[in-house]
Amino acid sequence: MEQQQPDRRMRLRSGFKNSNLAQAWLVLLLALVFGSALAAVQVNLGHVIEANKVNETLEKIPELVFGADAARKLKQRQVPIEITPGTIAVEKDGRKAYYKLFRVTRDGTPAGWVIKARGQGYADVIELLIGLDDRAQTITGIFVLEQKETPGLGNNIGTARWRSQFVAKSTDRPLVVVKGGAKRPDAIDAVTGATISSRSVTRIVNRTIEDLRGRLIPAKIEFSERHG
């Protein structure tokens, strides 16, 4: 303690340069400068990042309803495709589920639906976009928005080839996952080495269709503003 007294006095005498404030001054100034720089970055990039998230979904929607080739042709011919986002609340067996969905119309006539659905996968939550025709009788396509399945095995659920199996499947009966080649019309061939991931996707699709069948009526849906 005694040694600290003269030490402290010396520090005071040597003035501002060695004071605590002078030392913290650099840190505070840097924090301020970097803080403003980051705020500027956020102001400039924030809306781009938000748009990326929305676009990822919106860009996929036409091909989930019309198929990849048809969607490209429609875009080339500049056929107006309207995408109206909305939400629907479903009450079933005492549980309540909410789905985000998109109603797709082509040149004003209803073309189909795209529903956002999520469920547990092998590693983490899998989020899907499921395309249905206008009367919700057949699946028109699925897309994997979010997944953290095993690289090299489970993440093959995202490949166009595997997903294409769902196209044109009827919504009358739940789909079943089989191994080593699907023969029945309601069968989905599992990804090799990733039966659980395959089952998870199929289960999410089945559950969503069961929840929404007969309920995809515009009157029951809360629509928000329109895109496209």
Add this chain to the structure above:
Amino acid sequence: MADQPTPFERFIQGILPENPVYRQLLGLCSTLAVTNGLKPALTMAGAVMFVLFSANVIISLIRNLLKPHLRIVVFTLTIAAFVTIVDRFLAAYMYQMSKALGPYIPLIIVNCIIICRCEVCASRQSVLTAAADAVGQSIGFGLALCSIAVVREILGTGMLAGFRVLPASWPSWTIMVLPPGAFLTFGLLLGLVNWIDAVRSRKKL
């Protein structure tokens, strides 16, 4: 100050003689995590180069203002600011890559390579030396990441940066793109580098 490395020496040292991954064994978390493909590895190397270069230059500019007991705070603050910029930039312009790299871009903040260069070089030497050091170390880091990524992606998927290089009949060794493959590949390559070094120094004697 007289016997401190020159800018050119700093640059050369970072690439091979003091390679951050193979010689200093630093930054191994991201090294193991993002080397399952060449593209993520290159993105990570680019991000680290930007952060390291910016942090080194800033730290070198303010090196005379640094207080010894506050230097780590200043280093971390500077690094964190540039990492956040890179993270936002990737999310805005390379959205898919940003999603694929997940938490590993924000984790550059705790990458020891950068704080080590701030401490060893930038806080003691001129801006030019610090910049040369940053470029050299970043190239060294990038080369190390690519060497591991090339082996893992080719053996694991038969492809390189998305293009097929091995015939489709190649039975992709999936384990190579999974975490164990990272440890296996890195261990073997590290052994190889050490072996080459040992052979070379024996020849000199």
